[in-house]
Amino acid sequence: MVQISKQIVENLSILNGDEAPLNSNLEELLKNSFNCLKNATQDVGKAPLESNNIQIKRLQSSLLYVFSEFVRHGKTAEDLTEFLTNQCSIEAGKVAILKDYYEKWEKFIRLELLCVGNHLPHITDIKWKIDHIVKTNSLNQPEGPLFRISLKTNTHNSDCRDGLHAENVDFTCNTQELQNLVHKLKDAVNHCQKVASGHLPVEIRDECMN
Numbered sequence: 001m002v003q004i005s006k007q008i009v010e011n012l013s014i015l016n017g018d019e020a021p022l023n024s025n026l027e028e029l030l031k032n033s034f035n036c037l038k039n040a041t042q043d044v045g046k047a048p049l050e051s052n053n054i055q056i057k058r059l060q061s062s063l064l065y066v067f068s069e070f071v072r073h074g075k076t077a078e079d080l081t082e083f084l085t086n087q088c089s090i091e092a093g094k095v096a097i098l099k100d101y102y103e104k105w106e107k108f109i110r111l112e113l114l115c116v117g118n119h120l121p122h123i124t125d126i127k128w129k130i131d132h133i134v135k136t137n138s139l140n141q142p143e144g145p146l147f148r149i150s151l152k153t154n155t156h157n158s159d160c161r162d163g164l165h166a167e168n169v170d171f172t173c174n175t176q177e178l179q180n181l182v183h184k185l186k187d188a189v190n191h192c193q194k195v196a197s198g199h200l201p202v203e204i205r206d207e208c209m210n
Contacts, residue, residue: 002073002083004066011062012088014055026094030101033060034108067102071109077102121153121167147178 015026070080077099084090084098127150151169173181 002069002075002079004069004083004087008062008065009088011058012066012084012090014059015088015090015094026097027101029056029060030063030097033063034101034105036060036064063098067105068109068113070102071106072113077106121155121169123151124154125152126150127152144175146172146174148172149178 066080066083070083080102081095081099084095085092090098129148131146131148132144133146149171153167153169155165155167
């Protein structure tokens with residue numbers, strides 16, 4: 001579930017206003033906003049929107065944030081539509097425009113997010129199956145099930161056709177090893193949540209960040 005702060009929702013509510021620039025030039029505002037992601041120059045010849053308007057700036061930054069968060073969590077355009085309609089109460093016509101731009105820019109934003117950091121692989125899917133050894137020529141007693149895990153990863157690579165290099169990480173483990181892995185992953189998640197919420201002492205947080 002995507003967690004969007006109350007302040008961001010309030011910023012998006014600017015779309016519900018009666019300001020003429022937003023009603024007649026929403027698509028231009030979106031175009032200029034997303035051009036910022038590409039470091040492209042805005043078309044000042046068609047820019048009736050006041051770039052120094054604090055509300056416009058708040059709206060642009062909030063739209064980019066929401067789009068990025070929905071892409072980061074793998075949400076669809078329909079998920080965005082539901083959020084804008086139910087939580088932000090934005091009218092259907094404007095929601096349709098936002099949905100169209102999300103579908104248009106989703107892939108680009110996803111690639112940009114993959115470029116953030118040190119380009120470590122991102123796990124995008126997992127497949128698994130269970131094998132059970134009944135008997136072998138060197139084993140008379142069954143050892144229990146064997147879990148075959150395959151992690152699908154994507155790494156940003158500009159040389160690839162779609163900008164992503166896909167690779168599988170395959171491994172096999174028994175029940176105890178799998179339980180240990182799950183336990184360590186849960187510990188990592190809990191620890192990261194404490195760091196993010198600021199519940200750890202400063203010296204420990206600093207050590208974790210280094």
